[in-house]
Amino acid sequence: METRELRYFVAVAEELHFGRAAQRLGIAQPPLSRAISQLERRLGVALLKRDSRSVTLTEAGAVLLREGRAALDAVEAAEHRARRAALAATGRPSVVLATKAGASSELLAKLLHAYAAESGSVDVDVVLCGPGEQERLLRTGRADVAILHHPFDDLTGFDTEELLTEGQVAILPAGHPLTTRTSLQLSEVTELPDLPLPRWPANDGTYPDGPGPEAQSHSQLFQLISLGRTLLIVPDSARSQLTHDLVAVPIVDAPEVTTVIAWPPHSRSRAVADLVRAALRR
Amino acid sequence: METRELRYFVAVAEELHFGRAAQRLGIAQPPLSRAISQLERRLGVALLKRDSRSVTLTEAGAVLLREGRAALDAVEAAEHRARRAALAATGRPSVVLATKAGASSELLAKLLHAYAAESGSVDVDVVLCGPGEQERLLRTGRADVAILHHPFDDLTGFDTEELLTEGQVAILPAGHPLTTRTSLQLSEVTELPDLPLPRWPANDGTYPDGPGPEAQSHSQLFQLISLGRTLLIVPDSARSQLTHDLVAVPIVDAPEVTTVIAWPPHSRSRAVADLVRAALRR
DNA sequence: TGCGGCGATACCCTCACGGTATCGGTCATG
DNA sequence: CATGACCGATACCGTGAGGGTATCGCCGCA
Numbered sequence: 001m002e003t004r005e006l007r008y009f010v011a012v013a014e015e016l017h018f019g020r021a022a023q024r025l026g027i028a029q030p031p032l033s034r035a036i037s038q039l040e041r042r043l044g045v046a047l048l049k050r051d052s053r054s055v056t057l058t059e060a061g062a063v064l065l066r067e068g069r070a071a072l073d074a075v076e077a078a079e080h081r082a083r084r085a086a087l088a089a090t091g092r093p094s095v096v097l098a099t100k101a102g103a104s105s106e107l108l109a110k111l112l113h114a115y116a117a118e119s120g121s122v123d124v125d126v127v128l129c130g131p132g133e134q135e136r137l138l139r140t141g142r143a144d145v146a147i148l149h150h151p152f153d154d155l156t157g158f159d160t161e162e163l164l165t166e167g168q169v170a171i172l173p174a175g176h177p178l179t180t181r182t183s184l185q186l187s188e189v190t191e192l193p194d195l196p197l198p199r200w201p202a203n204d205g206t207y208p209d210g211p212g213p214e215a216q217s218h219s220q221l222f223q224l225i226s227l228g229r230t231l232l233i234v235p236d237s238a239r240s241q242l243t244h245d246l247v248a249v250p251i252v253d254a255p256e257v258t259t260v261i262a263w264p265p266h267s268r269s270r271a272v273a274d275l276v277r278a279a280l281r282r
Numbered sequence: 283m284e285t286r287e288l289r290y291f292v293a294v295a296e297e298l299h300f301g302r303a304a305q306r307l308g309i310a311q312p313p314l315s316r317a318i319s320q321l322e323r324r325l326g327v328a329l330l331k332r333d334s335r336s337v338t339l340t341e342a343g344a345v346l347l348r349e350g351r352a353a354l355d356a357v358e359a360a361e362h363r364a365r366r367a368a369l370a371a372t373g374r375p376s377v378v379l380a381t382k383a384g385a386s387s388e389l390l391a392k393l394l395h396a397y398a399a400e401s402g403s404v405d406v407d408v409v410l411c412g413p414g415e416q417e418r419l420l421r422t423g424r425a426d427v428a429i430l431h432h433p434f435d436d437l438t439g440f441d442t443e444e445l446l447t448e449g450q451v452a453i454l455p456a457g458h459p460l461t462t463r464t465s466l467q468l469s470e471v472t473e474l475p476d477l478p479l480p481r482w483p484a485n486d487g488t489y490p491d492g493p494g495p496e497a498q499s500h501s502q503l504f505q506l507i508s509l510g511r512t513l514l515i516v517p518d519s520a521r522s523q524l525t526h527d528l529v530a531v532p533i534v535d536a537p538e539v540t541t542v543i544a545w546p547p548h549s550r551s552r553a554v555a556d557l558v559r560a561a562l563r564r
Numbered sequence: 565t566g567c568g569g570c571g572a573t574a575c576c577c578t579c580a581c582g583g584t585a586t587c588g589g590t591c592a593t594g
Numbered sequence: 595c596a597t598g599a600c601c602g603a604t605a606c607c608g609t610g611a612g613g614g615t616a617t618c619g620c621c622g623c624a
Binding site for chain 2: 613622
């Protein structure tokens with residue numbers, strides 16, 4: 001199976017529409033139809049059910065979508081890592097560290113400081129990501145290490161070390177009735193009619209439906225909270241970024257968040273190993 | 283990057299010889315040369331050093347070999363798993379379990395028995411593998427679950443549960459001087475001039491150099507031990523297969539062997555989950 | 565100095581892949 | 595119920611990527 005065929009299938013499986021998928025791929029619709037049915041013939045397996053008027057995945061199609069995405073990530077990772085290895089061998093070596101924008105900056109600062117103090121340390125390119133984006137960078141080889149957050153990010157397939165486990169707090173606008181409380185239950189904040197939870201763009205850039213406001217960044221969100229339009233549930237350490245018109249209240253029954261440092265298995269990079277050791281030493 | 287290019291590169295990187303690699307791939311040498319240099323041009327990276335008379339890997343080439351193998355495995359796995367999903371959806375579903383031939387058959391029997399007794403259990407195809415082969419089957423999607431042995435097999439990228447941890451014993455021919463001992467040091471058995479360690483075929487089917495006899499199967503090995511030509515270091519549980527002319531002596535400082543049940547992450551199969559639960563219940 | 569081994573180059577041919585035009589089936593609408 | 599819109603499949607064509615053969619150039623070796 002060629003990666004081109006996989007890319008084509010994944011596009012169709014995600015769009016569930018040959019026309020849109022073809023547009024996304026930059027080709028015409030007929031060759032796409034042909035490529036997919038050829039793939040099905042070669043695999044000897046029906047991947048899509050072309051019900052007139054709508055396209056749906058078969059069981060096998062759903063499996064190939066999941067596994068195919070992983071395979072495409074692996075191919076892309078091979079490419080990126082090879083390129084980066086060549087750069088490291090000739091020019092000045094460096095590590096790319098991906099982390100969520102606006103998360104536990106204190107931890108990160110300590111880590112970078114501790115690592116930089118080591119002998120033989122190399123430049124660290126810090127990439128600030130939107131939520132969940134670090135995982136993608138790591139899986140596709142565009143980052144060498146990442147700071148991820150269990151259980152939000154999917155850690156399967158990575159080597160990891162735990163750095164910090166903490167509870168979560170609700171960030172509320174100052175003056176809101178709930179700010180008088182010293183602790184909250186999760187159920188008390190998830191369905192507030194006056195403060196609906198914000199909506200984040202999904203991987204494809206679209207927003208899920210719901211009452212809450214749309215947001216792309218933490219700074220936007222904090223502003224929206226100040227305006228009394230939404231609230232936020234975040235790990236405890238985000239308190240350090242609170243401004244005067246925001247209040248944090250612990251949520252006792254929210255799942256604990258574990259911050260981990262993650263890297264691809266078989267990583268031969270000394271820099272990554274050093275960075276992890278520095279992280280573990282705090 | 284297309285999988286064809288990756289396959290070509292991996293072949294050359296493994297053979298370190300364009301002619302042989304081309305032969306292995308079933309194409310002529312010139313198109314292979316072209317494909318590789320084209321790949322290098324597109325990546326903007328030198329992968330091979332064509333020293334006159336010999337081909338060697340560059341730093342980037344070594345990385346691409348490692349990562350490329352993993353990527354090719356992932357692509358192959360996507361293909362196999364999709365096919366198997368289609369079969370499971372139409373015909374009678376089944377699970378493929380890969381295990382090392384002649385290893386802890388007692389554990390396996392219990393596991394299969396416990397699982398078969400469950401309601402909703404499906405057929406289990408047990409595949410007996412040569413050493414290290416289970417890992418390959420699992421990585422390429424030809425098996426759904428495998429019994430692996432830490433630290434011999436590489437578990438990175440799999441979800442695993444530990445089943446059993448045990449020490450190792452030396453299997454010696456009856457009457458050998460060392461059989462009078464109740465325990466041994468590793469150093470006492472690895473370099474015996476009269477009983478050199480046997481040689482296993484590597485992944486490419488060739489044998490490493492050395493004084494020991496060549497062997498492909500456990501039964502062959504046991505016979506070779508009986509004949510006083512070699513000895514074997516195996517996990518404790520292999521004792522159950524001893525015949526009268528073989529003796530096992532514990533090796534106190536050998537690394538402990540952990541038998542684990544492993545499956546690919548994101549496995550959605552209920553059968554795999556049931557099988558793992560059955561294994562954990564003993 | 566000639567020979568053999570090996571990768572690169574030159575040149576040709578084929579077919580796989582992409583494009584346009586069009587069909588056939590189905591739903592929505594007046 | 596007829597018509598148009600939508601959508602995937604099919605028919606047909608052109609181009610270029612990828613494979614083949616012949617040969618070169620370089621190097622080590624007898």
